[in-house]
Amino acid sequence: MAKKVEVSVEDRLRALYDLQLIDSRVDEIRNVRGELPLEVRDLEDEVAGLNTRLEKLGSNLEMIDEDIKAKKNLIEEAKALIKKYSEQQKNVRNNREYNSLTKEIEYQELEIQLAEKHIKEFKVQIEQKKEIISETKSKLKDRQTHLKHKKGELDAILAETEKEEEALIKKSEEYQKQIDERLVKAYLRIRNNVKNGLAVVPIERGASGGSFFTIPPQVQVEIASRKKVITDEHSGRILVDAALAEEQKEKMEKLFAKL
Structure with missing residues (x-):
């Protein structure tokens, strides 16, 4: 019997942010189409x-x-x-x-x-x-x-x-399968409850992306350690550190260029 591979919290956060970038790209396409x-x-x-x-x-x-x-x-x-x-x-x-x-x-x-x-x-x-x-x-x-x-x-x-858009939707489905169901459900729930569809956001200037609420320094340290999934107490969004976000953006931009 094959041993189940344990996925680290960091890997889950990266996969979640990748999923967010894919879905945000779909949102951009649909916004161009507009009404x-x-x-x-x-x-x-x-x-x-x-x-x-x-x-x-x-x-x-x-x-x-x-x-x-x-x-x-x-x-x-x-x-x-x-x-x-x-x-x-x-x-x-x-x-x-x-x-x-x-x-x-x-x-x-x-x-x-x-x-x-x-x-x-x-x-x-x-x-x-x-x-x-x-x-x-x-x-x-x-x-x-x-x-x-x-x-x-x-x-x-x-x-x-x-x-x-079709290629991105397929990618979104692929990435969802890489993340455990509980996290995907939480991600989708948050995404449906926020205006801009951003369920996973990086910390920018000490606050969660798109928010003016400052994240306490101790919480910022915890987020940067990538040891657990942390949500913003004000917006409910999942938080990632700026470095991780930048790395995943570069990776996904290469992927988008191929589509």
């Missing part, structure tokens, strides 16, 4: 929404056209009935029949007036919808141009960074 993927997605949604709106407006126009045709047919039918009733009036036998036909004629005339009124209203709606369609088409064209520009920007950035 572009979200902007592109929002623009795509907006363009899809405007196209859907145009389709609905087109359907509404077709429905209004059908309504106008129906009203015109009703007018023709009413005119035919008026003609029919007018002819029948010539052959009535009494005033009651004549008056009854007169009422029918008046009713059909009202039907024609009402249908003509509706046709006018429908035509106003058509003009209003055509104006909305024109505005929507103009907005759609503007959004499509903007989307094309933003997609071009994103594609250019992706072309430059995607390959490197």
